[in-house]
Amino acid sequence: MTGSSQKITLAKGLNMGLRKAMEADDKVLVMGEDVGKLGGVFRITDGLQKDFGEDRVIDSPLAESGIVGTAVGMAMRGYRPVVEIQFDGFVYPAYDQIVCQVAKIQYRSKGRVPMPMVIRIPFGGGIGAVEHHSESPEAQFAHTPGLKVVACSNPVDGYWMIQQAIACDDPVIFLEPKRQYHADKADLDDTATPDPLFASRVVRQGTDVTVLAYGPTVKTALKAAEAASNEGRSLEVIDLRTLSPLDMAPVYDSVRRTGRAVVVHEAHVNLGMGAELSSRITEECFYSLEAPVLRVGGFDTPYPASRIEEDFLPDLDRVLDAVDRSLGF
Amino acid sequence: MNPFGPDLAEVFGPSHSDGGPELVQLLTPEGERVHHSGPGGQFDLDFTPEQLRGFYRDMVLVRRLDVEATALQRHGELGIWAQLLGQEAAQVGAGRALRPQDFVFPTYREHGVAWCRGLDPLKLLGLFRGVDHGNWDPAEVNFGLYTIVIGAQCLHATGYAMGMQRDGVVGTGDPERDAAVVAHFGDGASSQGDVNEAFIFAASYNAPVVFFCQNNQWAISEPIERQSRIPLYQRALGFGFPGVRVDGNDVLATYAVTQAALQRARDGQGPTFVEAYTYRMGAHTTTDDPTRYRLSGDVESWKLKDPIARVEAYVKRNGLADAAFFEEVAAEADELGVRLREGCKALPDPQPLSMFDHVYSDMPEELLAQREGFAAYLESFEGAR
Numbered sequence: 001m002t003g004s005s006q007k008i009t010l011a012k013g014l015n016m017g018l019r020k021a022m023e024a025d026d027k028v029l030v031m032g033e034d035v036g037k038l039g040g041v042f043r044i045t046d047g048l049q050k051d052f053g054e055d056r057v058i059d060s061p062l063a064e065s066g067i068v069g070t071a072v073g074m075a076m077r078g079y080r081p082v083v084e085i086q087f088d089g090f091v092y093p094a095y096d097q098i099v100c101q102v103a104k105i106q107y108r109s110k111g112r113v114p115m116p117m118v119i120r121i122p123f124g125g126g127i128g129a130v131e132h133h134s135e136s137p138e139a140q141f142a143h144t145p146g147l148k149v150v151a152c153s154n155p156v157d158g159y160w161m162i163q164q165a166i167a168c169d170d171p172v173i174f175l176e177p178k179r180q181y182h183a184d185k186a187d188l189d190d191t192a193t194p195d196p197l198f199a200s201r202v203v204r205q206g207t208d209v210t211v212l213a214y215g216p217t218v219k220t221a222l223k224a225a226e227a228a229s230n231e232g233r234s235l236e237v238i239d240l241r242t243l244s245p246l247d248m249a250p251v252y253d254s255v256r257r258t259g260r261a262v263v264v265h266e267a268h269v270n271l272g273m274g275a276e277l278s279s280r281i282t283e284e285c286f287y288s289l290e291a292p293v294l295r296v297g298g299f300d301t302p303y304p305a306s307r308i309e310e311d312f313l314p315d316l317d318r319v320l321d322a323v324d325r326s327l328g329f
Numbered sequence: 330m331n332p333f334g335p336d337l338a339e340v341f342g343p344s345h346s347d348g349g350p351e352l353v354q355l356l357t358p359e360g361e362r363v364h365h366s367g368p369g370g371q372f373d374l375d376f377t378p379e380q381l382r383g384f385y386r387d388m389v390l391v392r393r394l395d396v397e398a399t400a401l402q403r404h405g406e407l408g409i410w411a412q413l414l415g416q417e418a419a420q421v422g423a424g425r426a427l428r429p430q431d432f433v434f435p436t437y438r439e440h441g442v443a444w445c446r447g448l449d450p451l452k453l454l455g456l457f458r459g460v461d462h463g464n465w466d467p468a469e470v471n472f473g474l475y476t477i478v479i480g481a482q483c484l485h486a487t488g489y490a491m492g493m494q495r496d497g498v499v500g501t502g503d504p505e506r507d508a509a510v511v512a513h514f515g516d517g518a519s520s521q522g523d524v525n526e527a528f529i530f531a532a533s534y535n536a537p538v539v540f541f542c543q544n545n546q547w548a549i550s551e552p553i554e555r556q557s558r559i560p561l562y563q564r565a566l567g568f569g570f571p572g573v574r575v576d577g578n579d580v581l582a583t584y585a586v587t588q589a590a591l592q593r594a595r596d597g598q599g600p601t602f603v604e605a606y607t608y609r610m611g612a613h614t615t616t617d618d619p620t621r622y623r624l625s626g627d628v629e630s631w632k633l634k635d636p637i638a639r640v641e642a643y644v645k646r647n648g649l650a651d652a653a654f655f656e657e658v659a660a661e662a663d664e665l666g667v668r669l670r671e672g673c674k675a676l677p678d679p680q681p682l683s684m685f686d687h688v689y690s691d692m693p694e695e696l697l698a699q700r701e702g703f704a705a706y707l708e709s710f711e712g713a714r
Contacts, residue, residue, distance in 0.1 A: 029495075055495055061533050066484060066526035073434075073488020076467070077496070097523070100478050101485070108462040108474055111687040145688050169690040198693070245693035 005189045011181040013158035013188060014044050014120075018082065020159075021166040022052050025080065028166055031058040031071055032084030032120075041086055042122060042181050064094035071117055072101050080116045082166060087178075088123040089132025095140070102171045103146030117171045118162070122178035123151075124216040124266045125313055128306045135303055136215075136267035141173045142244040142276075149244040150197060151175040151215035155186040157241065160194035168197065175243075177216035184219075200247040202254065206236035209260040209323050212251060212277055214240040217264040217314060224319035235323065243273055251277070252284050259290035260326045264314050269297040291329035294322045337554055348606040349560065351574050355581040358634040360642025362581075372575075372585040378649040384580045385644060386658050387425070388417040388637045391441040393662040394450050395611075397669045398440075398457065402615040406673050407457045411438045415578070415610030418636030419543050421445060422583025423511060423605070426591055429471065430498070430508040434486035437475040438543075439513050446472040450665075451672045460676050479514075480521030483540065486512030487527045490536035490594070499537045500597025509537040509594035511587070517548025519564070520556045528568040528600070537594035539587065540565075540602045543577060545609035550622040565602035577605030578636040608634070681707065 008016065022028045030045055030052075036059035039046030049057035060067045064085060071081035085091045091098070098119065105115050125134030142149045148170050152158045158176070165172040195201060203218065204225050213221040218239045225235035236254050240246070255261045261281055263274035274295035281293050296314040304312050348354075353372050357363055364373055395413050402410040413420065416438070424445025427433065433442055440453055452465045456475060463474040476482035490510040493499055498508045518524050519542060531538050544561055546553050557564070565572025575586040583605055590601035608631040612619050619628075644650045685692065685700040692700070707713055 061526070061529050063522075063526045063529060065523055066530050069481065069484025069523055069526065070488030070491060070530050073485040073490070074492045075488075076473070076485060077489050077492025079492055079495070093522075096478065097481065097484065101476075101481055105474075106690070107687050109467065109687075110461070110464065111690070112466045112468070113474070114690060148689070245695055248695075 005187050007185040008155045008159070008188045009182050009185055010152070010155045010158045010176070011042060011044055013155040014162050014176065015046055015048075016188075017159040017162035018045065018048060019051075021082075021163045022048065022056065024163075025166075026056075027078060028080045028082060029056050029058060029074060030082045030084070031060055031067055033060055033062055033067070033086050035059060035084050040084060042178060044120070044176075044181070045084065064090055064092075065097050068094040068097040068102065068119065072097065072105065072115070075115050075117050076105075076113055080118075080166060082118045082120065085119060085121045087133045088121050088135040088137055091119075091121055091137060098141070098147070098173075099144050103144045106170070107146055114169050115171045116169050118165045118168075118174050119171070120162075120174045120176060122181070123175045124177045124179055125303060125309050126179040126216065128309070130306070131303065134306070134309065136265065136298065138173070138175055138243055138265075139267055139272050142273060147171055147173055147244060148198070148242070149173040149175070150242050151177070152241070153177060153180070153213075153215055153218035153239050155184070156188050159188055159190070161197055161241070164194065164197035175215055179216050180219065198242040198245055198247060200238055200240045200242065200250045202236060202250055203239045204235065204237040206234035206258070208234045208258055209236070209262060209326050210251070210254040210258045211235050211237045211319065211323070212240055212261060212263045213237065214243060214265065214273075216266060220314060220316060221264050221319060224316045224323070227316055228320060228323060233323065233327070246277070246280070248280055248284070251281065255281055255285045256288040259288050261293045262296060262319065262322045262326055263293065264296045264319055266298050266313055268300050269295045270300045272297055291326045294326050296322045337558060340559060348574060348576060351560070351562070352576050352606060353573060353582050353586055354576040354579050355585060356579045356639050356643060358578070358639050360639040360646060362643060372582065372589055374581070374585045374588075376581060378644075381640065381644055382650050382654060384421060384425070384584070385637065385640045385650075386661070387421040387441070387444065388580065388640065389658050389662055390665055391417050391421060391444050392637065393665055394440055394444065394669065397666045398454060399611070399615060401454065401670065401673050402457070407454060407615075408459045410457050410615045412609075412611035412614065413438050413440050415608050415631065415636070416543055416545060417441055418580035419577035419583050419605035419607050422580045423513075423541050423587045423603075426584050426587035427471075427511065428504075428508070428591075430506070431591060432471045432473070432489055432508070432510045434473045434482040434489070434510065434512045435475055436479075436482065436513050436515065436518070437477055438515075439475070442513065443472055446470045448472055450669060451676070454669065454673045455676050458673060458676055460679055480518035480524040480527075483512040483514055483518070483524045483527035484530070486510045486538050487531045487536050490531065490538040491534055493537055494534070499595065507595035509539060509591045511539045511541050511591070513541050513543070515542065515548065516544040516546065516553050516556055516561060517551065518542075519561055528565070528570075528602075531600040532569040535597070535599040537597065538600050539590040539594055540600060541587065541605065542603065543605045543607055545607050547609050547613070547619070547623065549613040549617060550619075552623075560604070562602055562604035568602075570600045570602065572602035572604065574604045574606055577607030578634045578639075580636060580640060
């Protein structure tokens with residue numbers, strides 16, 4: 001396979017990336033509910049237990065705090081655990097361990113106890129699921145010093161970013177847009193040199209409005225940009241990729257050119273990533289701005305029943321509506 | 330008896346206030362060496378005079394450390410102190426049962442275990458003075474950082490033990506190699522989800538971990554009856570591993586039981602729950618006022634079970650130490666006191682900018698910018714250093 005280009009889904013990219021990381025370092029362990037024989041409910045860990053054994057691909061008891069807490073202990077012993085949280089809404093039992101322990105042990109120990117752990121969380125909606133299966137909790141982790149938070153948006157990034165996150169010596173919350181797992185295919189050239197993990201990327205150049213997106217909304221933003229171009233409007237789309245730390249240089253550069261910014265995420269708008277991005281852009285690009293930074297996101301309601309989830313989620317039209325409002329200033 | 334099980338009065342009533350019939354004890358409060366044929370008999374050990382003197386010395390010095398730290402808090406030199414008074418035997422017994430390769434996950438009260446691991450007590454004072462969150466290298470002394478969130482460390486201990494399994498240091502039969510973990514926690518923590526999840530994980534993976542619960546009867550103001558309707562050690566059975574209740578004021582019994590549990594873990598036979606039945610003679614911390622919620626009579630009755638007095642009585646009665654030994658230990662305690670008082674006051678405050686260190690393995694640009702901004706702000710003041 002090496003050196004050849006192949007078409008992969010996001011699920012496949014993540015699976016291949018995990019495999020590469022496990023081959024490269026025998027301290028890498030995978031742990032979570034149903035990650036072994038089943039290969040995870042989304043099949044991201046498919047085949048790994050068969051090839052790496054039950055000591056390295058660990059089916060855990062059904063207890064999220066237990067998974068993360070024991071992973072902390074394994075990391076203290078020199079391992080690099082990759083933890084799978086089955087769904088976004090199930091991370092909360094582990095929230096205390098993540099925020100009070102995973103995030104702080106390196107700090108508490110003055111750097112003597114590193115915490116190289118990856119916590120993979122399938123996030124976002126659009127799959128017609130019941131409650132707790134469609135949430136976007138990224139701001140709750142990005143708000144916590146000591147954690148790094150990234151979100152992949154496409155198969156090729158999935159392949160590279162998971163390997164980079166595992167190699168990172170800090171704990172990384174790794175968000176995977178579950179709606180995209182099996183949606184689109186992309187060409188992977190595994191001989192290419194990947195972008196750094198903690199770097200944002202301009203994925204479509206434009207001149208009129210900067211659209212900031214990550215995870216599942218990158219696809220939405222790109223579709224909106226395509227539609228806008230038919231109306232003669234040029235949108236620049238940035239895939240943020242890293243939410244903590246934020247990589248603001250490409251954002252500032254873009255907004256200084258366009259004078260306008262729209263942030264798109266599935267998470268609730270109130271105190272979400274858009275609020276932080278808006279604040280930073282205002283502080284740094286004040287004299288370049290032609291309009292206030294606008295946010296398009298989930299409403300400030302709990303995630304609704306799935307028959308109306310598409311009304312909750314930002315879609316192409318709501319992005320374009322915000323673009324119109326931005327240009328109307 | 331209620332056909333569905335005992336009620337609280339049966340479990341915690343007067344007949345059980347001494348720990349009940351299952352209590353493993355090798356040295357009575359009166360300093361009498363006892364040998365059981367029933368429960369606890371399998372834990373009996375022979376102790377050399379040197380070991381007994383060592384236990385005595387450890388407990389006296391650990392108590393002195395606790396007394397000095399409490400006084401330092403009263404003098405404003407420490408922000409707070411979590412007292413261990415009364416729990417010296419539980420901690421020294423558990424601490425001395427360790428081998429160098431074993432690893433300990435403490436709460437914030439394991440000053441006696443820290444002592445046994447050779448950790449400089451000034452490091453403990455540093456934490457409670459507020460100069461750091463624990464300035465020791467866990468890998469150097471095989472003693473983790475103090476964990477403030479109740480019970481969280483039990484999961485870390487279990488995961489660490491799972492790591493030992495993967496490192497091939499369990500059940501090899503090589504006493505220099507085989508290792509185990511001790512997770513410390515208290516009766517209050519036994520209600521925490523993390524502690525119960527740790528039991529589940531340890532049982533599921535047969536992890537080499539000893540769950541060492543110091544049941545000191547009080548979780549701040551809440552008595553053990555609020556945490557459990559059965560003796561804590563009996564919970565272990567429900568998780569699928571053995572539980573033992575030991576007299577936590579008896580250093581010999583605590584040592585013997587912990588040593589046996591550790592050996593079981595090192596041999597690959599899995600976890601054990603040890604309930605060290607003891608009493609928190611002091612306050613929860615120096616901010617607490619136990620007179621608001623407990624009877625002085627209870628404290629008085631536990632004074633009669635003092636962990637140090639019984640070893641002293643036994644050693645003296647059997648002529649295992651001379652007067653010079655006791656004088657030496659007393660002098661050593663005085664020296665420790667002086668060193669702690671002077672050392673504590675000499676601990677330097679951290680520099681404000683050090684708060685930015687070690688948040689990450691590298692410093693993100695935004696954080697660096699905050700640090701530089703704050704540095705410039707500090708320097709903007711007249712006479713700034």
